[in-house]
Amino acid sequence: MSNPWQAVPEAPVIFRAQYKVPGTSPFSALLDLGNDCYLIFSPGQGLEGSLPDFVTPNSKLLLLASCAGHTLGIAVWSAEHPDAELFAPDAIHEIFRKSGVVDKLQSIGALAAQMPSHLQIHVPPPNKFHEVWLTDKQDETTFWIIGDAFLNFETVAGNLIKKFLLGLYSIKPGLRLNELFRLGLTDKQKFKEWAVTLFDKANRQVSLPCHWEINAAKD
Structure with missing residues (x-):
């Protein structure tokens, strides 16, 4: 099977891979935490059996369901990697009741305790998506790994009617807050x-939204 994981430019310890769900093709992110430990941000169904070669059966995997909309892959990843540690915001633990993994879930605080100094977890103010964001500070650039809160489209394909309907939800070219x-x-x-x-504290910034293209700020 070909390797779907691609290194993020200027960030050799971050990789992204695209997967399919009905209606969209979001991305999962893989972050190398050091010491043969890897964090999968929003693990997507279908990617669980195609990790990069440097991730071995002896590697430690941390699986993060980053928001209410990114939960479908956790159960299949857990079945494929039974020793992986599972994390999700407390508010969405109940979503996993039927999948049988709810008793394995740990809190975001437990995940934060395992993060190296260059990685930080950010919990936005209360929202129905129950988002968790990550930042990875490398040299003078901060990489933002974000679930559903932001979208970034270089182009929006389709006829005028489709583009109009998508525009009602602010799905237009450019980096935008998800309506x-x-x-x-x-x-x-x-x-x-x-x-x-939060954004003002960072220098050069690159956003890695789960939905669509990487966005590198020009200043």
Whole structure:
């Protein structure tokens, strides 16, 4: 089987692979934490059997369901890699009840305790997606690994009617806040202040949204 994981430019310890679910083709991210330990951010169904060659049966795997919309792959990944550790925001643990892995789930705090110093976990203010974000600080660049909150399309394919309908949900070329995520925020102003403060702390920034293209800020 060919290797679907591609290294992120300028970030040799981050890899992305695309998978398919009905209606879209999101990305999973793999981060090398050192000491033969790897974090899979939003593990996608269908990728569980095609890890890069440097990930061996003896490697330690940490699987993170990063939000309510990225839970489908956890059970199949856990079956393929029974020794992997599973993590998800507490608010979405109940989603896993039917899949039989809920008793294996650990908290985001337990995951944070295993992160190297260059990696940080960020929990946005209350929202219906129950998002968790990661930042990886490498030299002067901060890489943002984000689930459903942001979308980045270089182009939007389709006829005028399709583009119009997608535009109703702010699905247009460029990096944008997901309209459904925005509507699910408990306090939009609080999120705005939190996000602006967080982004202002970073120097050069590159966003790696689960949905579509990498976006590198020009300043």
